[in-house]
Amino acid sequence: MRSFANLFLSLDETNKTNEKVKVLKDYFNSVPDTDKMHMLALFAGRKPKRQINSTLVRKWAIEASNIPAWLFEESYHVVGDLAETMALLMPLHSGNSSKTLTEWIAEINNLSDKTEEGKKIWLLESWAMLDSSERFVFNKLLTGSFRVGVSQNLVIKALSEISGIEAATLTHRIMGNWMPETYSYAQLMQDQNPSDDVSRPYPFFLAYPIQETSEKQKSAAELKIALGDESGWQAEWKWDGIRAQLIKRGGKIFIWSRGEDLATDKFPELHPFLNALPDGTVLDGELLSFKNGLPLPFNVLQTRIGRKNLSKKILEESPVAVIAYDCLECNGEDIRYKQQWERRQILEQLQAATPYPELFRLSALIQFSNWEELGRMRERSREMIAEGIMLKRKDASYQVGRKRGDWWKWKIDPLSVDAVMIYAQKGHGRRADLYTDYTFAVWDGDKLVPFAKAYSGLTDAEINKVDYFIKRNTLEKFGPVRTVKPELVFEIGFEGINRSARHKSGIALRFPRILRWRQDKPKEEADTLDSLRALLGE
């Protein structure tokens, strides 16, 4: 565990990519193979199962720190990270445990057999043998909230440099269903046939925004400069659903969402169409709710995502279909190397053969003769229940991860309103102890009605100024939330707007964020609830 804690510290100590890769390589070269696989699993976002619920972990941490519960909560708001708070609050001492990461994870996994009292004894003893940096990563393992400041790509890069195996190959090998307990480092490094594991998805190819980091979308004229001649490109609507990979191999079917969650059981209505596909087929597409042949807004789909049990009612109100836009495997052959137009032909043939055309839909190609014309089509995205347009180079292969060059998203400009900040809460991670999470309101007569929360969009310098304002203009405190004197006005952007019975304002926004701080506007000039309702387009 000492090496794993040191890995964390060292990664924190540099902002430079090359040094991070070096730190990762040093780690891989110094730990046992089983530790490597556990580390890989954690950095790829596979959390160990939570064996003690966080209420109990908190309770015992409060006991071990010898402070009142309220002070523990206050400390948590200052630190902004539960695992770190617990690590900092316990008495300082130097650790004396030599257990490896693998051994600790095995102990954690064995906790399910223990009684509550047994778990408590184990936890207090464990904390007492770790130093504060070890305690921090240990708490992260225990609470299953493992987010690291290092992308999976960097970890793969380090492994690739050590092993000489291509990064894309390694990325593929660690997708899908594997457990660090049973998938060994030797297996990972061995030449293997991808179909060894029939469930394994391919890494998704992700598009870059055409405007890169700017909030402002590109014009048709700028597009011509950036992408060149129209004839080299195909255009589709950018659908607002759940990106998914659908697999039929060895008579079995699998649906993977973008977060590498196996979601097969969540979409039972798709099973007949998947079962009817030829063996050795992998499709890439978007899952959307459809009714009467038309896609429904994302919030309809959202109502069923989190559900454990899909009731008949939900299935009726939010029936799902696939809009497929790519084919990655055909007759058991990995065809990602083929050109976009060739894969499109294969996809169209597969679709033409399906007995379930209502479930297996094609993402239609948008016909256009020049960028200006496509630009005008883009203005109609909202009518199509789309977020904009996808541009794909006709000769593009299907690549790994987010890459510039061959796939671009050309989104519609966000909708926006000017709103007044009324509540604030402290942020987490690098925004710990700063007020960065805000609630915004619009006018309804002479009252301000909250309608959206947003966390992002300001620069660090602006955050500091807003934080300074909040600390001096707090009207009331409710636990971690402060009611702030209504004064600051912000332009809030969002992708979509829908009615909602769950919100006080009666509306729900999709992807709200701060576009800019309107320091020029007094609060009286912020928008009204009526102006928001007008955007509902009803």
Added chain:
Amino acid sequence: MAKKPLLEFTGKGIYCAQGKFYIDPWKPVDDAVITHAHADHAYPGNKHYLAHQHSKEVLFYRLGDISLQTVPYGETVMKNGVQISLHPAGHVIGSAQVRVEYQGEIWVVSGDYKVENDGVSAPFEPVRCHHFISECTFGMPVYQWKPQAAIFNEINAWWRHNAQQGLATVLVGYSLGKAQRILQNLDLSIGKVYTHGVIENTNEALRRNGIILNDTERITPESVKEEVRSGLILAPPSSVGTSWMRKFQPYSFGYCSGWMAIRGAKRRRAADRGFVLSDHADWDGLISAIDATGCESVYLTHGYTATFARYLNEIGFDAHEVHTLYGDDEAPFEAPQEENESDDTGPVKKVSPPIGGGDLGGAGEEVS
């Protein structure tokens, strides 16, 4: 009728009506007693100043030609029948707690303090009193300092590593206090210590005051870059991200502050290394210092005052928060600054708007 307390909190600072003097006033007054020479405690514009003798040259350097009386620790000065004496606060060189006594009633104003002996400042001494006015910049239990020897081992090891890798070492800490504490605890067998002009001016003032410091070399436009890069460069927070610092590339840049204890704050700073080295007392330090005064009541000025006061009351102290002195409860680092360097630099200081006296102007109410 309740007796008027000996010290009261006013819109100008901590005031002793009986003695007709202020302690660390932030608006100009006739008679000011200064705990230490940091900018948020020693403001310009007062007619007369009283401070510790080791603050003398630094105060002249920072405030110009002022009317200043200096005294050693423990010596009594009388003002209108009120006894005043200064006692070591351990915060920076020349920092003092101010003890005020009149007719048997004793108040102590801590200024800023730390309880660990840093080997440079006169070590903190608890002073028995009835009423203690304490800072609590780090008054949260998540702040627990390791002994400074452990931190300097980290710093020296980092310097040595950089030297081997051909990287310049830039270490940032504010110029009065942190810079000298670092300087006196470095392993000088690794190399020479070079200083930013702001730090060297402070070093020179301290040397004029008879303080013995290790050798340093001021960086000037004539300095040979390659020589400077081979040593350790001591720089103030205001130099971070400037072209002055960039000219030493490639370098590794370390930041010394208590705020570095929290991972989020450290990441916000985007320093290569954050060293948890503070000139303020940590949680246990604050509690032990307050306890050692034997005080009947404690007033908390700046830091996490609300939380700390609540906790102290729960464990049996009579604690009060003083809202308006030296900024808000959670923002000890936003006090008005010269070069952002006079206090332990908090995560958001760089853009803090100046408070001036304005925000504090309404703070005339008394606390007792």
